[in-house]
């Protein structure tokens with residue numbers, strides 16, 4: 001008598017889904033590197049990459065700036081919440097959120113359930129230098145963007161701190177952040 005179960009000859013062995021089938025979800029302030037580090041991390045891990053802002057733009061047929069100007073921030077937040085809920089159901093992937101997304105309690109609960117959250121951190125000077133490169137962020141279209149960023153840091157950092165993993169980024173290159181992140185993600189594999 002065979003020691004195998006009757007189905008063992010025909011069953012196709014399936015590799016376990018990476019990261020327990022969860023999405024790796026990048027959170028943190030504008031300029032933290034969620035979009036650009038996220039894309040590189042996905043390449044490294046051979047996972048799909050998706051950026052929530054880009055998905056919101058595609059769904060609306062408008063840029064983030066246009067959505068804020070024409071429909072206001074609350075409408076953007078509604079769209080963002082729906083888009084992220086949809087994306088999270090897609091399983092293993094790297095998902096870069098927009099900086100405000102994790103402030104939404106529903107989104108935080110979904111990310112806790114379906115994702116591994118990573119807070120990309122950086123100091124005020126570094127963030128300001130990075131966001132200065134492109135004028136695409138409506139919240140910083142103001143007389144004193146530095147003061148706004150400082151206020152957002154005070155409001156949001158305690159919430160970002162709920163993420164599973166926190167990683168400080170500085171003047172170093174993207175790939176250095178990716179290297180460290182791959183190591184920090186090892187236990188979740």
Ligand SMILES: Nc1ncnc2c1ncn2[C@@H]1O[C@H](COP(=O)(O)OP(=O)(O)O)[C@@H](O)[C@H]1O
Pocket residue numbers: 028029030031032033034035036037096130131133169170171172173174177
């Ligand atoms: N670790 C890093 N090293 C160098 N430049 C970075 C790093 N992280 C982000 N940047 C740069 O900062 C800018 C903002 O990055 P981005 O990924 O769009 O941030 P986020 O999506 O978090 O707002 C981009 O020009 C990006 O190339």
Ligand SMILES: O=C(O)C1=C[C@@H](OP(=O)(O)O)[C@@H](O)[C@H](O)C1
Pocket residue numbers: 028029030031034035053064097098099100101136137138139
């Ligand atoms: O912090 C925020 O509230 C926002 C961050 C932006 O994304 P990035 O964090 O990728 O810049 C974008 O979603 C929107 O401008 C609002």
Ligand SMILES: [Mg+2]
Pocket residue numbers: 034035036053096097098
């Ligand atoms: Mg981004």
